[in-house]
Amino acid sequence: MPKKEVYALPNPISPGNPIFYDSEKCNGCNTCVQVCQVDVLIPNPEKGQPPVVLHPDECWYCGCCVNDCPQGAITFNWPLQQRGYWKDKKTGKVMRDLQ
Amino acid sequence: MTRWQDLLEKYGKPTPWPYPIRFDKEQEVEADVLIIGGGIAGCWAAISAARTGVKVVIMEKADTIRSGSGGPGCDHWCVCPANPHSKVNPDEWAKFLVENPIHAGPAPKEPPKFTYSNGIGTQIQCREDWDTLVEMEQMGGKIRDTGDEYVGAQGRYDDKLMFSPRMSPNNTREVTVRVWGTTFKPALKKECLRLGVKIFDRTMTTNLLTEKGVQGARVVGAMGFNGRTGEFLVVKAKATVLASAGSNSLGFLNMEQAGYTTFPGSRTKTGDGVAMAWRAGAELTLMEMTSPHGLGGGLKHTWYGGSSDASFENIQQVDGNGKPLPWPLQGWPDGGAMGPTPENREKINKGIQDGTIALPFWGDFPGMKEVERRVTWDLMLGEESTTLNITRSYEKAGFNPAKHYLMNFNYIEGTSPSHWLNGGMGGPIIDWDCKSSLDGLYIAGESQFFAGDHSYAASTGRYAGRKAAAYAAGIGAGAVSKDQITLEKARIYAPINRDNGIDWKELHAGIARVLQLFIAEFKTESMYNIALQGLKEIEEVFVPRLYALDPHKLLRSIEDLSLLTHAQIVCQAGLARKASSRMLNFYRIDYPQIDPPDWNKHVTVKLENGKVKAGSAPTNYYGNLKTNYEAHNKDYKGVYKKK
Numbered sequence: 001m002p003k004k005e006v007y008a009l010p011n012p013i014s015p016g017n018p019i020f021y022d023s024e025k026c027n028g029c030n031t032c033v034q035v036c037q038v039d040v041l042i043p044n045p046e047k048g049q050p051p052v053v054l055h056p057d058e059c060w061y062c063g064c065c066v067n068d069c070p071q072g073a074i075t076f077n078w079p080l081q082q083r084g085y086w087k088d089k090k091t092g093k094v095m096r097d098l099q
Numbered sequence: 100m101t102r103w104q105d106l107l108e109k110y111g112k113p114t115p116w117p118y119p120i121r122f123d124k125e126q127e128v129e130a131d132v133l134i135i136g137g138g139i140a141g142c143w144a145a146i147s148a149a150r151t152g153v154k155v156v157i158m159e160k161a162d163t164i165r166s167g168s169g170g171p172g173c174d175h176w177c178v179c180p181a182n183p184h185s186k187v188n189p190d191e192w193a194k195f196l197v198e199n200p201i202h203a204g205p206a207p208k209e210p211p212k213f214t215y216s217n218g219i220g221t222q223i224q225c226r227e228d229w230d231t232l233v234e235m236e237q238m239g240g241k242i243r244d245t246g247d248e249y250v251g252a253q254g255r256y257d258d259k260l261m262f263s264p265r266m267s268p269n270n271t272r273e274v275t276v277r278v279w280g281t282t283f284k285p286a287l288k289k290e291c292l293r294l295g296v297k298i299f300d301r302t303m304t305t306n307l308l309t310e311k312g313v314q315g316a317r318v319v320g321a322m323g324f325n326g327r328t329g330e331f332l333v334v335k336a337k338a339t340v341l342a343s344a345g346s347n348s349l350g351f352l353n354m355e356q357a358g359y360t361t362f363p364g365s366r367t368k369t370g371d372g373v374a375m376a377w378r379a380g381a382e383l384t385l386m387e388m389t390s391p392h393g394l395g396g397g398l399k400h401t402w403y404g405g406s407s408d409a410s411f412e413n414i415q416q417v418d419g420n421g422k423p424l425p426w427p428l429q430g431w432p433d434g435g436a437m438g439p440t441p442e443n444r445e446k447i448n449k450g451i452q453d454g455t456i457a458l459p460f461w462g463d464f465p466g467m468k469e470v471e472r473r474v475t476w477d478l479m480l481g482e483e484s485t486t487l488n489i490t491r492s493y494e495k496a497g498f499n500p501a502k503h504y505l506m507n508f509n510y511i512e513g514t515s516p517s518h519w520l521n522g523g524m525g526g527p528i529i530d531w532d533c534k535s536s537l538d539g540l541y542i543a544g545e546s547q548f549f550a551g552d553h554s555y556a557a558s559t560g561r562y563a564g565r566k567a568a569a570y571a572a573g574i575g576a577g578a579v580s581k582d583q584i585t586l587e588k589a590r591i592y593a594p595i596n597r598d599n600g601i602d603w604k605e606l607h608a609g610i611a612r613v614l615q616l617f618i619a620e621f622k623t624e625s626m627y628n629i630a631l632q633g634l635k636e637i638e639e640v641f642v643p644r645l646y647a648l649d650p651h652k653l654l655r656s657i658e659d660l661s662l663l664t665h666a667q668i669v670c671q672a673g674l675a676r677k678a679s680s681r682m683l684n685f686y687r688i689d690y691p692q693i694d695p696p697d698w699n700k701h702v703t704v705k706l707e708n709g710k711v712k713a714g715s716a717p718t719n720y721y722g723n724l725k726t727n728y729e730a731h732n733k734d735y736k737g738v739y740k741k742k
Contacts, residue, residue: 005108012104021101035165037365039301039326039651042117045106052114054103055651060365063488064165067281076488085506086498089421089465095503097496
């Protein structure tokens with residue numbers, strides 16, 4: 001078991017991870033902070049670092065942050081309940097987004 | 100590091116608010132024309148007003164670069180009968196649409212005897228939609244297949260314009276242009292800035308200013324505050340264009356489900372515009388109309404499984420055994436019909452129950468011609484509002500449209516979905532200048548009653564902007580009331596002065612629950628009255644407990660107050676319509692007769708000296724569409740010549 005400090009915190013906000021940043025690609029330009037319709041994101045207190053997802057529960061998954069990122073540094077992450085199903089026309093096998 | 104709790108762990112304390120806090124600061128500016136809401140309608144209104152040479156200010160809750168329902172993108176430029184390939188007459192097409200409000204597919208055998216369509220907005224759209232699209236291209240929006248990616252697709256012409264089957268069975272009308280709408284919004288903002296429009300982004304408008312603060316008097320500007328800093332803004336304006344969003348999240352209990360359905364859109368759509376027009380004394384219509392949302396049958400982020408959306412217009416739907424369904428044909432023969440005919444709906448319901456039609460349904464992408472599949476998957480789903488990510492995510496997860504059916508969520512939750520109320524189709528009643536019943540207040544886009552979609556917002560915004568500019572050019576500044584500003588500041592900042600109580604999410608759910616309980620499917624006078632009592636109690640007991648930790652949550656809290664007002668108007672309008680109506684999805688248990696002739700009219704409500712006053716107007720109060728449009732637009736100059 002990893003040794004980890006345990007704090008007294010409330011339940012995490014859910015869904016809590018609408019997007020993931022690739023910190024190698026992100027240069028902290030904050031374009032995503034600007035284009036977000038709901039102001040879900042805030043700039044990182046450290047310049048050049050990826051923004052912070054402060055209000056993930058307000059995200060409506062419009063995708064402007066992902067589409068407009070000049071570095072291609074943001075990955076979308078569907079909440080589990082939103083993930084759709086598809087079916088192979090030949091084999092009939094039903095599949096789902098398991099990323 | 101991307102999550103707030105990562106910062107908490109790193110620094111051992113919460114991160115300071117990243118923006119300066121300015122609750123005690125106030126800015127005052129003057130404009131000829133103020134635009135409330137910088138979405139599609141608002142940007143077009145600003146551009147067309149500014150092109151006449153007047154001074155324009157925009158107040159926008161998000162950032163104008165991507166804000167509004169059409170901010171992320173758009174794939175259909177609908178109702179565009181004046182385009183060079185159109186096979187219908189714009190005036191005749193407007194008349195047809197107004198008489199047949201559910202208008203996809205072939206014309207019905209017998210047009211209905213009345214409808215509640217917005218004839219003014221529809222006529223504007225039919226006459227000016229093409230001019231608007233040409234101007235969009237001038238500004239840098241992509242409206243043609245310039246890269247020759249879709250050569251050979253049905254509906255593609257030599258000038259590289261591409262048409263959708265929507266409302267055009269077998270290319271017989273050509274009224275819906277396929278567009279690359281992700282390019283539109285940044286181009287609109289750029290043009291606003293080029294024309295010198297002053298934009299206040301991240302600024303929520305909270306109330307209108309009326310002459311001397313009197314309800315029902317001329318509108319002379321508006322007030323609001325910044326959702327990052329909390330700074331107050333007063334804009335004094337000769338004319339104001341209301342171009343804000345609908346109230347689609349009105350009936351939703353749980354804000355964490357913001358992505359759940361097709362049309363509620365983002366949380367920011369809280370009907371602020373209609374609420375402030377009501378408080379100022381504007382006459383509203385069709386506020387009684389609400390509609391249910393199925394949770395399964397409209398999942399925004401899985402909707403390209405064929406859930407009643409136009410972007411799925413060209414895909415054959417099959418049942419669980421691969422058998423083609425009677426609906427949707429989804430293609431050129433039925434003009435991309437978005438809903439089954441009543442006969443086909445009945446056939447499907449019966450087939451599901453007797454086992455001859457198997458759930459779930461699927462969209463047969465592999466069965467499409469290769470170029471048509473690319474048009475639907477890459478162009479239409481790539482450009483429509485929020486769906487580019489969706490297609491990319493699915494591709495990464497292994498979905499291949501050449502091999503796989505995609506699930507269609509229709510019918511999966513049964514035929515009687517739960518009533519999650521949508522905020523309806525109501526708004527201020529308007530005249531041929533898109534002016535409300537209040538002097539100085541013009542209405543555009545989704546703020547109009549029975550509004551259409553992206554191109555409706557664009558063309559009515561463009562129209563309302565030039566009308567507001569003309570009014571402003573001929574009138575002086577109005578008298579602003581200091582008391583009105585003082586009262587508004589007290590209302591807005593109350594939640595920030597409390598550090599405990601009820602938060603915005605709980606208040607929102609409380610409002611939604613009143614509507615769900617008392618004005619859902621079964622409506623009666625006594626139920627409306629209980630709803631009004633419940634909302635009054637929320638206003639008097641729970642709103643004074645509302646608290647907000649920072650400017651962002653304050654903005655969400657004030658949005659709740661818009662929704663509360665909106666809910667009260669819906670109840671007042673519902674009480675005033677003492678009849679049932681099929682088209683309005685409005686069924687009164689105590690007045691069961693459907694559409695009795697005496698009630699085929701607009702029921703209007705407004706505040707007069709603080710009291711609700713009901714009235715009415717004929718369904719076709721706007722008169723002959725062609726004659727009135729021409730009488731009011733003798734000076735219309737057509738497509739803008741860029742200076």
